[in-house]
Amino acid sequence: MEYKTTVAIVRTADYEGLDAAVAEALSLIGADRYIAPDDTVLFKPNLLMRIRNACTEADFLAAVARFIRPLNANLKAGDSPGQFRHRAASVMRGVGMDAVLEAEKIAYAEFESGGVLVENPKARHMKRFHIAKPVVEADCIVNLCRPKSHIEAAYTGAVKNYWGIIPGGEKARCHLHGRNPAEFGHVLADNYEAFLAQGKKRIVVMDARKLMEGPGGPANGFMRPVGLVLAGYDEAAVDMVMLAIGRIDGVRAVPHLAACRERGLGVTDMDEIEIKGLSIETVQLKRKAGITSTTTASLLNNFIARTVIYKYMRRMPVLKKKETCVMCGDCFNICPNRAIVWEKQQTPVFEKEKCVSCLCCVECCPQQALEASPAGLSGFFLKYPEITPPHPEQTT
Ligand code: SF4
Ligand code: SF4
Structure with a gap:
């Protein structure tokens, strides 16, 4: 069978020798010839909350940036954690990534102030949603993911990292499409499909120095040393290889990889993945990786998220x-x-039923006249917002 993509596997000590390992992995896949000097290169770390293990580590971003900088000086980094208290800049500060941005001359890319509407009639659930503007504007996306167990998705790595391209609070609304693990798998596949349709150059560099295991993932699981860096061009392939290293068949165990296989998104057939560097057998874990099973816990989590927390x-x-x-x-x-009714010489009126809680309006108001308030008990009486097309009179 012909290979469709390549994944490089390189060993690294925990924190020493990281630059060399990243450079070797990226060189093995030929990334130095792939990035053009005039590309806009956007790093997409995984920023969840101000907990180091829950996020892409700052030194990993620094190591990848040091490899790419001689090839291209137009570097940006951003993400949308999509939670209520800590937005991307705050999470970056919390995990020390702001210092890396400054030291490596990486511009901060704002993901949370609105986005570009994308439409995908083929999608199972998310036929209309927004993608953060910096993603749409970039030429090359560098996906800086780390492998973790996930209470709802079973596993999060490269494919799931793109969940962060949905701006701010809209992600919470998109979550609502997935009422069970299989449905949520297709929701993640919808997002991946829309991202692939953007036709960007893509590089994945996975920080597999450690694997997060157990039901506390993706925020508070147990960290198991693995000591690897993976690099490739296809997100699904990198995930499949990482899971194979953990003695797991990704398509059988992870709903969104099963959805990718069913819909032909990415490369999920191990026979179609060329391995460079170390072989999977050489680095395979002795004990199976402890990613979360998508059974009772995830169903309960999803139910609580839909019916209580979000509202x-x-x-x-x-x-x-x-x-x-x-x-x-x-x-x-x-x-x-279209959640705001406004006419010239009038103050705005907000239609709560349509609001997706992105808070773009609050951020953009030049007078700081708007504030964000928790919906509280009144939230229980609101329907889930539907996505509507832009208003014909909107000028941005
Ligand atoms: S009204 Fe709601 S949906 Fe519209 S910009 Fe403000 S927060 Fe976002
Ligand atoms: S001042 Fe603020 S609240 Fe008033 S119309 Fe302008 S953006 Fe909206």
């Missing part, structure tokens, strides 16, 4: 300082879901 915790805009509003319409223009 109660979601934050919505409120015109707190009406007297300072200059009726400029900036909030109306940026709203991705």
Whole structure:
């Protein structure tokens, strides 16, 4: 059978020799010839919360940036954690990534201020949603993922890392499409399919120095030393190889990889993946990787997330300082879901039923007239928002 993609496997000590391992892995797949000097290169780390093990580590971003910088000086980095308290810049500060951005001259890319509407009639669930602008504008995406167990998706690695391209609070709404693990697998595949349709250059560099295991993943699992760096061009292939190293058949164990196989997204057939560097057999773990099973725990988690946490915790805009509003319409223009009614010489009115809690309006208001308030108990009486096309009068 002919190979469709390549994945490199390289050993590294925990924190020493990381630069050399990253350079070797990227050289093995020929990344130095793949990146053009005038490309806009966007690093997409996995930023979840201000916990080091829950995120791509700052030194890993630094090591990859040091390899790419001589090839290309136009580097950016961003993500959308999509949670309520800590947004990307805050999470970056919490895990020391802000210092790396400064030291390696990487520009911060804002993922959470609105996005570009994408439509995918072939999608199972997410036929219309937004992708963060920096992703749409970049030429090459460098996916900096790490392997972790995941209470809802069983495993998160390269494919699931693109969940962060959905801006801010809209991700919470998109989550609602997946009512069980199999459905959520197709939701993640919908997102991956829409990303692939953007036609970007893609590089995946997986920080497999450690694997997060157990039901606490993806935030608070147990860290198991693995001592590897993986690199490739196909996200599904990198995930399949990582799971094979953990003695797991990704298509059987992970719903979103099963959905990718069913829909022909990425490379999920191990026979079609060329391995460079070390062989899987050489580095295979002695004990099977402890990723989460998608059974009772995930169903319960999903039910609670849908019925309680999202409705109660979601934050919505409120015109707190009406007297300072200059009726400029900036909030109306940026709203991705037509949730604001505004006419010239009038203050905006918010339609809560349509609000996707992205809070773009709050951020863009030049007068700081808007504030974000938790929906609280009133959230239980709101329907889940549907995605609507842009308003014909919107100017952005
Ligand atoms: S952006 Fe702010 S100042 Fe402008 S209309 Fe909206 S609330 Fe008023
Ligand atoms: S009204 Fe809601 S959906 Fe519209 S920009 Fe504000 S937070 Fe986002």
